[in-house]
Amino acid sequence: MNLIKKLEEYTGAFLLLVIFGILLVQIISRLFNVPIVGTEELSRLIFTYASLLGISIGVKKQQHIFIDFITNFMSERVRKITYTCTQFIIWVCLILFIKFGFYVFNDAFFTLDDLGISEKWLYAPLPFLSILVLIRFIEIQYQNVKHNISYISGTFFILISVLVLSLIVVTPDIFSFLDFQQYVDFGEDAVYVALIFWLIIMFLGVPVGWSLFISSVVYFSLTRWEIVLDAAPKLIDSLNSFTLLSVPFFILTGVLMNTGGITERIFHFAKAMLGHHIGGMGHVNIGASLIFSGMSGSALALADAGGLGQLEIKAMRDAGYDDDICGGITAASCIIGPLVPPSIAMIIYGVIANESIAKLFVAGFVPGVLITIALMIMNYFVSKKRGYKPTPKASQKERWEAFKSAIWAILTPIIIIGGIFSGYFTPTEAAVIAALYSMIIGFFVYKELTLKILFEGCIETIAITGVTVLMVMTVTFFGDMIAREQVAMRIAEIFVAVADSQLGVLVMINLLLLFLGMFIDALALQFLVLPMLIPIAIHFGIDLVFFGVLTTLNMMIGILTPPMGMALFVVARVGNMTVSTVTKGVIPFIIPIFITLVLITIFPQIITFIPNLIMP
Template sequence: MILGVMLSGLFALILMGVPIAVALGLVAVGAIWYSDGFDALVNVALVMYDGATKFPLLAIPMFVLAGAIMNASGISRRLIAFASALLGFIRGGLAMINIGVSMFFAEISGSAVADVAATGSILIPAMKKRGYPKAFAAAVTSSSASLAIIIPPSIPMILYGVMADASIVQLFVAGIVPGVLGGFSLMLISYLLARHYGWPVEEIFNLRRVWVTFKEALAALFLPIIILGSIFGGVVTATEGAGLAVVAALFIGGVIYRDLNLSFLRAALLDGAMQTAVVMLLVAASALVGVYLTEQQLPQQLAQWVLSITDNPVAILAMMNVFFLIIGLFLHSAAAIILVVPVVVPLISLVGIDPVHFGLIVCLNLAIGQQTPPVASVLITACSIARANVWEVSKANIWFIGVLLAVLMLVTYVPAVPMTLVEWLYR
């Protein structure tokens, strides 16, 4: 009853245009006041501060900063040139280049929106110039960017790890195989569509050009090796790896390439700071909601209610998929994780589902949510860059959403796909 009233109040405030973080805080304060009286509000600020100052959360602004440095130092441009030389001879190669660069960029920034902003501003105009429909150009950029939500290091995975008390490093490892499968599947769809519609070959394969662009991009190609190798090797934690990403990006962009555009970097930093502030305010407000729900034992009551219907893990995972797909229509990935994960984790624990496995399922659902209006933050960013209608892009995006759904089903019901590497390395 209380949970239903809280959710109704939250969605009512969101529909009125109240920012999600503020709406979360207002609902939490109202629930605490109703249940425990005015005196209980004295700890509100302390709970919010404690929730937003957890050490793993420091990784979020660091990875955003690393992505901003990549954009400001020409690293993205060099990677695109190398990918073009490598794949440009294939029909529809520019779409494949788009996907490949998005996968690589995801390994540095962990942010799908940052991915679209970085690669889309270069590749969408190039695709339109070469005769690709702008709706397709926006769709392939948007969907490939959403792979950042499962390819490590992923900001939503960091948030999930904090909310569910799961290993962030193991989440990163679990995302590798699904991320690669998703990327190559998107490339296959792009190739088939390019053959069907007769979209162009970009350039004749030239081994010399491949070698020249490879040498220019070589330092940038070491970035994910340095960052992810250090994290997976146990040399640094995920948070320390985020700091290492910033140092490595600064050294490669500023010292090796000597191509750091300070004015562009300043704008990117301001944008990154605003994104981080929004996430941190969400985390702080969610801490307040989490404490209240825990004290009222509402997650446990929800778990018992679901278990009274079924205790079959397969059926429960199906219910969770439907639930998160619906939530993804209306909430950004960070808000959905922060709001829902603490409520459903007790249920997942009771039926014996691995929290790392479930984390991949949650992140994939929310990756699809980034492509499905009305919220669809990544899709809308791509549409803005392409100057394309959201609904036209959504129609072109159906094939790519289908790929993401197929990967979701595979990850959900074949746990070996995400978990084999985790078992091999850490268990």
């Protein structure tokens, strides 16, 4: 098993580097006016293989996002029973992935336009690599029984998997019994049954990606089971997106920034510039987060909390700051990342909403800066009240040295955004350039990056990407159900009945997202609600670029609010403090963030003015 693990991780990392090389060649060839046909299609093809490997690695490391809010309150015995049931549901999902995978693989008769090869190469990862995911899942079951958290061992899952997969080969129509409509007819209420089932299993701990998939299967079984296989290709088609390719490379950039000695230089530069003011180390914390965000496309804020967090908290403690303020500022400032370009959260929104990534990048800059200023103002008053002393003012020479040390890192967002708007490369190519740039300064300028660290960073990137990719695949499948039943329009009718203006609708959406954000991880929430909310925004004539920034900010506030505020847990872990301490400290800093949310809700022009000016 260890050999399979290594092979799996190394293959995933290797494929990521291959995609990196292909896209780099594409950029260079186009700049010299000698474009190579097929590079984009080939990179998308390889990405599907790397993505499924990422899902497998995520299963092995148990990184797939789940909600444990309710299970945390259960007794040990009830929790064990619940966990056993959730594992069985995941097993069913994997079996269906394999079944659907072989169907779309066998049914693929077309050829890929540029490469001229069979479409089967595109769909092959779904059945064959899903078997690998199943093996990883079974391996975890042995550990679960060993640690007394599940009743069903891996041996049981091996036997039942072999039996069911054998029956699938012998009897392709084995799942026809899942056509529940022949037993009970829910009519138009079938979609509500599926949605209630989804909410129940999700809050009982089934990972969000799998819960989206199995609830969609339940819907098809209650309505039109014969067309479920027609929707199956969407699982892979959802990954056949060039824009989505930017996600792993922005993640890789952030990982390399953390391991290549770059974050320390950013922090020391911010300290030299801001440390001598009242609340200086708090300002340094916030300012460093803004700079780091512009470099790495912080993966839904937690990259900043985990990357810079430990360094920032230690420096603030050394300067005499209380733990609650150390944790509170660190948690609050990490939400800047998903707003400031390049933002992975904005990329995901752009993929779901089919909106311009470049416009979203520009739109996120203003609220990112507004929140930075608002947090610094609050930090000033809190620090003045508590009597925190500023650090000695850095000399001009010290500032210059700090600037020289950090300049290569500071140039990253300029290169990324400048390259996109000058037309030299797309957002995906910008992510590749950012990764290349981080490698160059890590290897040759700061000389703290090694080949081993690079390869380990690629493995970590593939695992994180796998978490995102699973939800992209299953939310597309889930979206088919939402579209068929016009769920968004049904919700819109409720909004129309309650709210009589666009502002009223926005207030309702804000309240909904703020509430859900208390219980659901931000990344999961994006995939769960956007397919339903975006059609509502279109119905009410809300600008989708503005809506992307608004929903992202709402979800970021969610990671700061208990009981599920992920930033609180990450900061508590890296800062070696309790979650209650971080929660106490973050409360004052939620106020300026909330004020910013109110301002942009009332005045959408704050968001839309610059994008519409630059890109009418």
